[in-house]
Amino acid sequence: MNVHAILAIYRFEMARTFRTLAESIVSPVLSTSLYFVVFGAAIGSRMGDIDGVGYGAFIIPGLIMLSLLNESISNASFGIYMPKWSGTIYELLSAPVSYVEVVIGYVGAATTKSVMVGFLILLTARVFVPYEIAHPVWMLCFLLLTAVSFSLFGFIIGLWADDFQKLQVIPLMVITPLTFLGGAFYSISMLPPVWQKITLFNPVVYLISGFRWSFYGVSDVNVAVSVGAILGFLALCLVAVWWIFRTGWKLKA
Template sequence: MNLYAIRAIYWFEMSRTFRTLLQSIASPVLTTSLYFVVFGSAIGSRMGKIDDVSYGAFIVPGLLMLSLLNESISNASFGIYMPKWSGTIYEVLSAPVSYVEVVIGYVGAAASKSIMLGVLILATARVFVPYEIAHPLWMVCFLVLTSVTFSLFGFIIGIWADGFEKLQVIPLLVVTPLTFLGGAFYSIRMLPPLWQKITLLNPVVYLISGFRWSFYEASDVNVSTSIGMTLVFLAVCLVVVWWIFKTGYKLKS
C-alpha cells in the first residue's frame, strides 16, 4: 500500500476545502441552521411531540442526514471530476499508484469533509434545539458509514458526468427528494398504511431511521435493517467502482 500517494491525494483534496471554507463549510452549516430556526424553533414550538421527542429535536437527525448525503456526493463527485475536466487524471492513472489507493485518497477526503460538516451541524443544532444522543457510538458509526458510502456514490457520479450540470442532476433530482420523502421531517408511521408500504421502497428511509434511533431509540424500521441496507448500498458502490477501473469507463477515453 502506497501510503505516500494516498496522503498526497488526500491532503490535496482537503487543502481545497480549507481554501474555500465559506463555500465548503460555512454555506451548508448556515443553510441547515435556517432549517433549525424555521422548523425547529418557529414551527416546532407550535407542534406536539413525535415518539415522545419534541419536533425541533426530532428533525435534527433528518436535517443532518440531508446535509450529509448532499455534501458527501458533492465533495466526491467534484473531487474526481476536476482532474477529468483538466486532464490531470491521466497523470494519476499513469503514476505508480493503484486504483485502490486513488479511491481511498479521493473518497477518504470527501468523507472526512462530510464528517467535519456533520459535527459542526450537530454543534450548531444545540444552539437552537435541545437534543440527546442515546447511543453516541452508534451515532458515530452511522455518520461515518453514511459519509463513506455516499462519497463512493459521488465518486461514481463524478466519473459518469461529462459536464458540470450533470454533477448536480442526481443530488438535486433524486437524492434531495428521496430525503425529504424519507422521514427527515416526519415519522412515516404518520402516513396512511398504503403510503407507509410505498415509502419503505425509499432507501433513504433506512438511513434516517437508523440514525434517528441512535439519538432517541425511536425508529420507523428495525435498526439492524437500516445497517444492512446501508452495507448493501456500500457493497454495490464498491462493485461499481471496481468495474469502472477494470474497464476504464470514462477514464481511458
C-alpha cells in the same frame, strides 16, 4: 500500499476545502441553521412530541442526514471530476499508484469533509434545541458508514459526468427529494397506511430511521435493516468502482 500517494491526494483535496471554506463548510451549516429556525422554532413550537421527542430535536438526525448525503456526493464527485476536466487524470492513472489508493485518497477526503459538516451541524443544533444521544457509538457508526458510502457514490458520479451540470443532477433531482420524502421532518407512522408501505421503497428512509434511533432509541424500521441497507449500498458502490477501473469506463478516451 503507497501511503505517500494516498496522503498526497488526501492533503490536496483537504487543502482545496480550506481554500473555499465559505462554500465547503460555512454554507451548508448556515443553510441547515435556517431549517432549525423555520421548522424547529417557528413550526416546532406549534407541534406536539413525535414518539416522545420534541419536534425541534426530532428533525436533527434528518437535517444532518440531508446535509451529509449532499455534501458526500458533491465533494467526491467534484474532487474526481476536476482531474477529468483538466486532463490531469491521465497523469494520475499512469503514475505508480493503484486505483485502490486513488479511491482511498479521494473518498477519504470527501468523507472527512462530510463528517466535519455533520458534527458542525450537531453543535449548531445545540443552540436551537436541547437533545441527547442515546447511542453515541452507533451514531458515529451510522455517520461514518453513510459518509463513506455516499462519497463512493459521488466518486462514481464524478467519473460518469461529462459536464458540470451532470454533477448536480443526482443530488438535486434524486437525493434531496428522497431525503425530504424519507422522514427527515416527520415519522412515516404519521402517514396513511398505503403511503407508509410506498415510503418503505425509499432507501433513504432506512438511513434516517437508523440514524434517528441512535439519538433517541426510536425508529420507523428495524435498526438491523437500516444497518443492512447501508452496508449493502456500500458493497454495491465498491463493486461499481472496481468494475469502472477494471474496464476503464469513462476513463479511457
